[in-house]
Amino acid sequence: MAHCGRRNRPKLLLFLFGVTLVGYLIFFRHNSADVSATNRREAPGERDLDNKELKKPVYERLPLDLNALGEMGRAVKLNLNGEEKIKEEESIKKHQINTYVSDKVSLHRRLPERWNPLCRELKYDYRSLPTTSVVIAFYNEAWSTLLRTVHSVLETSPNILLKEVVLVDDYSDRAHLKEPLEKYISGLRKVRLIRATKREGLVRARLLGASITTGDVLTFLDCHCECHEGWLEPLLHRIKEEPSAVVCPVIDVIDWNTFEYLGNSGEPQIGGFDWRLVFTWHAVPDYEQKRRRSPIDVIRSPTMAGGLFAVSRNYFHYLGTYDTGMEVWGGENLEFSFRIWQCGGSLEVHPCSHVGHVFPKKAPYSRSKALANSVRAAEVWMDEYKEVYYHRNPHARLEAFGDVSERKKLREELGCKSFKWYLDNVYPDIHVPEDRPGMFGMLKNRGKNQHCFDYNPVDEHVVVGQRVILYPCHGMGQNQFFEYSTDGEIRYNTREPAGCVVGDNISTYLTLQACKKRGQHIPPDQKFVFREDGSLYHVVSQKCVQAVDKTDNGTPAPSLQPCSDSLHQKWFFEERM
Numbered sequence: 001m002a003h004c005g006r007r008n009r010p011k012l013l014l015f016l017f018g019v020t021l022v023g024y025l026i027f028f029r030h031n032s033a034d035v036s037a038t039n040r041r042e043a044p045g046e047r048d049l050d051n052k053e054l055k056k057p058v059y060e061r062l063p064l065d066l067n068a069l070g071e072m073g074r075a076v077k078l079n080l081n082g083e084e085k086i087k088e089e090e091s092i093k094k095h096q097i098n099t100y101v102s103d104k105v106s107l108h109r110r111l112p113e114r115w116n117p118l119c120r121e122l123k124y125d126y127r128s129l130p131t132t133s134v135v136i137a138f139y140n141e142a143w144s145t146l147l148r149t150v151h152s153v154l155e156t157s158p159n160i161l162l163k164e165v166v167l168v169d170d171y172s173d174r175a176h177l178k179e180p181l182e183k184y185i186s187g188l189r190k191v192r193l194i195r196a197t198k199r200e201g202l203v204r205a206r207l208l209g210a211s212i213t214t215g216d217v218l219t220f221l222d223c224h225c226e227c228h229e230g231w232l233e234p235l236l237h238r239i240k241e242e243p244s245a246v247v248c249p250v251i252d253v254i255d256w257n258t259f260e261y262l263g264n265s266g267e268p269q270i271g272g273f274d275w276r277l278v279f280t281w282h283a284v285p286d287y288e289q290k291r292r293r294s295p296i297d298v299i300r301s302p303t304m305a306g307g308l309f310a311v312s313r314n315y316f317h318y319l320g321t322y323d324t325g326m327e328v329w330g331g332e333n334l335e336f337s338f339r340i341w342q343c344g345g346s347l348e349v350h351p352c353s354h355v356g357h358v359f360p361k362k363a364p365y366s367r368s369k370a371l372a373n374s375v376r377a378a379e380v381w382m383d384e385y386k387e388v389y390y391h392r393n394p395h396a397r398l399e400a401f402g403d404v405s406e407r408k409k410l411r412e413e414l415g416c417k418s419f420k421w422y423l424d425n426v427y428p429d430i431h432v433p434e435d436r437p438g439m440f441g442m443l444k445n446r447g448k449n450q451h452c453f454d455y456n457p458v459d460e461h462v463v464v465g466q467r468v469i470l471y472p473c474h475g476m477g478q479n480q481f482f483e484y485s486t487d488g489e490i491r492y493n494t495r496e497p498a499g500c501v502v503g504d505n506i507s508t509y510l511t512l513q514a515c516k517k518r519g520q521h522i523p524p525d526q527k528f529v530f531r532e533d534g535s536l537y538h539v540v541s542q543k544c545v546q547a548v549d550k551t552d553n554g555t556p557a558p559s560l561q562p563c564s565d566s567l568h569q570k571w572f573f574e575e576r577m
C-alpha cells in the first residue's frame with residue numbers, strides 16, 4: 001500500500017511552496033518598515049533580536065487559518081466511508097497512529113495555550129542564554145508526524161537560541177524517509193540529517209545525532225512531538241542557572257486518532273517507577289510542593305519518561321552520556337534518571353515548557369530488548385534493591401544482558417551515591433517491599449493442585465476493585481506476585497501504587513483495595529495472620545481463606561470460610577516454579 005503522505009507529496013510540496021510564498025509576502029508587507037530601515041533582507045525565522053532591548057522574540061509563522069483541520073489542537077473528526085475509511089484503517093495498522101488524519105493537519109498548526117498564565121510574565125536575557133541543538137532520532141516514522149515535529153521546533157524556538165535540528169534516521173526502511181526526506185529538508189534552514197548504517201536503537205541513534213551538534217545544550221525530542229511557543233527558554237534558563245540540572249518539559253498528550261491536543265495548565269505530573277522497572281506518572285508530592293516557592297518553579301522528579309529533555313552538553317558527557325549497550329527501546333530512561341540523581345545532578349520538570357507527544361495506539365515495533373536494558377540498569381545502579389526487581393520478574397535473572405563493567409567503572413569514578421540514598425532522598429514515596437524469605441512470590445494452595453492467587457486488573461493503572469481469583473501457577477511474577485508484610489497485609493505490589501487484599505465477610509470473596517499510606521492505620525478488613533500451619537486467618541471475620549472451585553461466577557477463587565484443617569485452607573509462598 002502506498003503511504004498517504006508519500007502519494008500526496010508532489011501536491012503537498014506544491015501546496016507548501018504556495019503557502020510559504022504567501023507567508024513571505026505577508027511577512028514583508030508587515031515588516032516593510034523594518035526592512036527598509038535596516039536595508040537588510042532576511043528570511044522568515046532569521047530576524048535576530050533587537051540589540052538593545054531584551055524583548056520577547058517574534059515567532060515568524062505562516063498565517064493562521066483557524067478553519068483548517070486540527071488547527072489550535074482541535075480534534076479532527078472525519079465521517080469517512082468506503083475507500084477513504086479503508087485508507088484510514090490501513091494507516092493506523094501501519095503506524096499505530098492515525099496518519100490519515102495527521103496528513104490532513106497542517107505541519108505548521110498552532111496549539112492552544114497550556115502553560116500556567118504566570119509563565120507569560122517570565123522575561124529572559126536572550127543573549128546570555130545557552131544555545132541548543134535539538135536531536136530527533138526516528139525509526140520508520142510517518143511523514144507528517146516527523147515533519148510536524150521539525151516545523152514546530154523551527155517555528156517555536158527563538159532563532160538566537162537554536163543552533164540546529166539534527167534528524168537521525170535509525171536505519172528506517174520506508175521509501176518516504178529516503179530521498180524525499182532529504183529533498184524536503186534541504187529547503188529548511190538549520191535542519192540536518194544523519195543516517196545510521198545499521199539499526200542502532202534509540203540510545204546510540206541519539207548519540208550519533210549528538211556527535212554532530214554544536215549547541216551548548218542538547219535537547220532531545222521524540223519524532224512525533226509538537227512544541228509550544230516559549231517551550232525552549234525555560235529549559236535553557238534553568239540549565240544556565242544550574243548546569244547539573246537535566247530538565248524535562250511537561251509532556252502533553254496528542255491523541256493518536258484525532259490529533260486533539262490534550263493536557264491542561266494545572267500542576268504537571270512527575271515520573272516514578274514500579275518494581276517491574278516500568279515508568280509511572282505521579283502527582284507532585286506534598287514535600288515537593290512545600291519546597292517550591294511558586295507554581296512556576298521547577299519540580300524535582302525521581303525519573304523521566306525518557307524522550308524529551310534538555311541537558312548541558314558538558315554535563316551529559318561528564319555523566320557518561322548513555323549506556324551504549326542498550327538496544328532499540330526501553331530502560332535507558334530509568335538508567336539515566338538513577339544516574340543523574342545518584343551522581344550529583346538533578347532531574348526536573350519545568351512547568352512553563354510544554355511539548356505534546358503522540359502516544360501511539362500500541363507499540364509500532366518490537367520492544368523485546370527492553371528487558372535486557374532494564375537488567376543493565378538494575379545491575380549497575382540498584383545495589384541490593386535489584387533483588388526486589390528480580391523477585392517480581394524471575395525471568396529477568398535469566399536474561400543475557402551483556403557486559404556492564406564499563407558502566408560500573410563509571411559509577412566508581414564519578415563517586416555516585418547508593419540506590420538506598422536515592423530512594424530515601426529522591427523518591428521517599430515509593431513503597432519498598434520487605435520481601436522476607438518465604439513471604440513473597442506465588443501464593444500457592446496445598447489442596448487445589450498448582451493453583452495460585454491471581455489478580456488481573458482491567459486497567460494497568462487502576463489496581464483496585466476486582467476480585468482475586470485462583471489460576472494455574474505460572475511462576476512469571478506479574479499478576480501472581482503477592483507479598484505478606486509484617487503489618488499483616490497481602491500486598492499485590494508489582495505495580496505502584498500497590499493494592500492490598502481485602503476480605504469481605506458478606507460476599508466471602510477477596511478483592512483488592514488501595515493499601516494504607518505511610519503513617520496510616522491498616523484497615524481491619526485488610527489484615528490477615530499467616531499462621532505456622534499455613535492458614536491465612538482473616539481477623540475481623542474470624543474466618544480462613546479457602547480455595548473454592550464452585551464460585552458464584554464459575555471462576556475458582558479464594559474465599560472466606562469457617563476455619564478447618566482442610567488442605568484447601570493451607571497456603572505457601574514460592575518464588576519460582
Ligand code: LR7
Pocket residue numbers: 136137138139140141170200201202205221222223224251279304305306307308328329330331332333357
Ligand atoms: O530502534 C529505535 N530507534 C529509534 O530511533 C526505536 C526508537 N527510535 C526513536 C523513535 O522513532 C522515537 O523518536 O526513538 C524515539 C522513542 O521511541 P518511541 O516514540 O517509540 O518511544 P515511546 O514514546 O513509546 O517511549 C518512551 O520511552 C522510551 C524508552 O526507551 C524512550 O525514552 C522514549 O523517548 C520515550 N518517549 C517519551 O518519553 C515521550 C513521552 C512518553 C511517555 C511516557
Ligand code: MN
Pocket residue numbers: 222223224307357358
Ligand atoms: Mn514516542
